[in-house]
Amino acid sequence: QSALTQPRSVSGSPGQSVTISCTGTSTDVGGYDYVSWYQQHPGKAPKVMIYDVTLRPSGVPDRFSGSKSGNTASLTISGLQAEDEADYYCCSHAGSYSHWVFGGGTKLTVL
Amino acid sequence: EVQLVESGGGLVQPGGSLRLSCAASGFTFSHYEMNWVRQAPGKGLEWVSYISRSGDNRDYADPVKGRFTISRDNAKNSLHLQMNSLRAEDTAVYYCARERSTSGFDFWGPGTLVAVSS
Numbered sequence: 001q002s003a004l005t006q007p008r009s010v011s012g013s014p015g016q017s018v019t020i021s022c023t024g025t026s027t028d029v030g031g032y033d034y035v036s037w038y039q040q041h042p043g044k045a046p047k048v049m050i051y052d053v054t055l056r057p058s059g060v061p062d063r064f065s066g067s068k069s070g071n072t073a074s075l076t077i078s079g080l081q082a083e084d085e086a087d088y089y090c091c092s093h094a095g096s097y098s099h100w101v102f103g104g105g106t107k108l109t110v111l
Numbered sequence: 112e113v114q115l116v117e118s119g120g121g122l123v124q125p126g127g128s129l130r131l132s133c134a135a136s137g138f139t140f141s142h143y144e145m146n147w148v149r150q151a152p153g154k155g156l157e158w159v160s161y162i163s164r165s166g167d168n169r170d171y172a173d174p175v176k177g178r179f180t181i182s183r184d185n186a187k188n189s190l191h192l193q194m195n196s197l198r199a200e201d202t203a204v205y206y207c208a209r210e211r212s213t214s215g216f217d218f219w220g221p222g223t224l225v226a227v228s229s
Contacts, residue, residue, distance in 0.1 A: 032213070035215075038216075045206060045219040046216075051214040051215045052214050055214075091156075102148075
């Protein structure tokens with residue numbers, strides 16, 4: 001099972017919006033509505049920001065939103081803040097073959 | 112408060128073995144599926160292994176199949192990963208992660224570092 005494809009880096013200025021894409025196949029992203037997104041600051045454990053494609057855990061700002069179209073999922077962060085600067089990973093259920101598959105990660109820089 | 116705390120990491124020679132543990136607290140451990148996820152230095156996250164609530168069903172990523180064994184002790188609220196025939200490419204921080212059914216991972220431990228080197 002190959003890793004999901006994410007851009008290596010994205011950037012934006014405070015207050016702007018950025019979107020991170022996550023492309024898989026019909027056996028993972030396209031086959032299930034079980035895409036989640038994780039934020040990871042340096043030296044810290046990942047933190048779930050979005051699950052089931054669009055749902056936000058309690059405590060996650062509504063500036064974070066998720067969507068999916070076909071084999072590509074997306075994470076949009078609006079109203080960028082300095083503390084949003086981190087690595088972001090998508091993850092999808094991959095059925096019985098590989099259970100879970102992660103994206104390669106995207107480094108978000110807030111300019 | 113949900114807590115997951117990994118232990119057992121360290122430096123091991125290629126071909127060696129190590130057993131990781133994850134102590135869970137703050138929730139009914141037997142009600143949740145559990146996973147191990149790793150992250151090599153400077154690299155991305157990689158799913159390693161899954162275990163069902165009862166422990167009857169287990170799944171492994173291809174790179175570790177046949178070398179790693181996941182297990183759990185619901186009476187002791189603990190998760191384990193037995194790692195044999197370790198290779199340099201197994202060097203990583205290993206995270207214990209609680210699975211929210213098929214919705215991904217809702218809680219993670221702080222991780223434990225495994226370094227495989229001679």
